[in-house]
Structures are given as structure tokens and as C-alpha cells.
Amino acid sequence: MDKILVKVCTGTTCFVMGGSNLQELHDIIPKKYGDKVEVQASNCLGLCSINWESSKAPYVKVDDDIVKEATVEKVLEAIDKKLAK
Numbered sequence: 269m270d271k272i273l274v275k276v277c278t279g280t281t282c283f284v285m286g287g288s289n290l291q292e293l294h295d296i297i298p299k300k301y302g303d304k305v306e307v308q309a310s311n312c313l314g315l316c317s318i319n320w321e322s323s324k325a326p327y328v329k330v331d332d333d334i335v336k337e338a339t340v341e342k343v344l345e346a347i348d349k350k351l352a353k
């Protein structure tokens with residue numbers, strides 16, 4: 269099975285809108301999933317600028333799926349769903 273790649277946006281918009289809490293993922297993911305999931309910090313994913321007013325930052329990408337208004341729980345849920353496939 270291919271590794272799941274998680275990209276946590278650390279661009280300014282995401283960071284200000286709560287992305288700073290997501291830094292925990294860098295500890296939690298390796299502990300919980302070992303080498304099945306890789307987590308990376310990413311520059312602006314280009315999602316926040318589409319419509320600032322209704323921005324759903326912070327954003328995290330789990331492979332090609334976008335998690336909007338991401339929280340640690342939401343991201344772990346998205347990973348679990350993928351692993352269950």
C-alpha cells in the first residue's frame with residue numbers, strides 16, 4: 269500500500285486561522301501510524317486565496333483530499349477513512 273501523504277499548510281492565512289494547533293500532527297501522526305503516513309509542512313497550498321471572505325482555513329491535504337477548517341480530529345478521521353479502504 270502506498271503511503272498516505274499529509275500536507276499541513278503553514279502559510280500565513282492558515283496559520284492565523286488556527287493552523288498553529290495543527291503542529292501537533294507532526295508528533296501524533298508518526299506515533300499513531302508509524303511509516304504508513306508521512307506528514308509534511310507545506311507552504312500556502314493556494315486554497316486560501318480563492319475566496320478570502322469565505323475562507324475555510326486552515327487547510328490540510330490528505331493525499332488529494334482537502335480537509336477544510338482542519339482540526340487534529342478531522343485530519344485523523346480523514347486518515348483513518350483512507351486506511352480503511
Ligand code: FES
Nearest residue numbers: 279282312313316
Ligand atoms: S495559507 Fe494555507 S492555503 Fe494558503
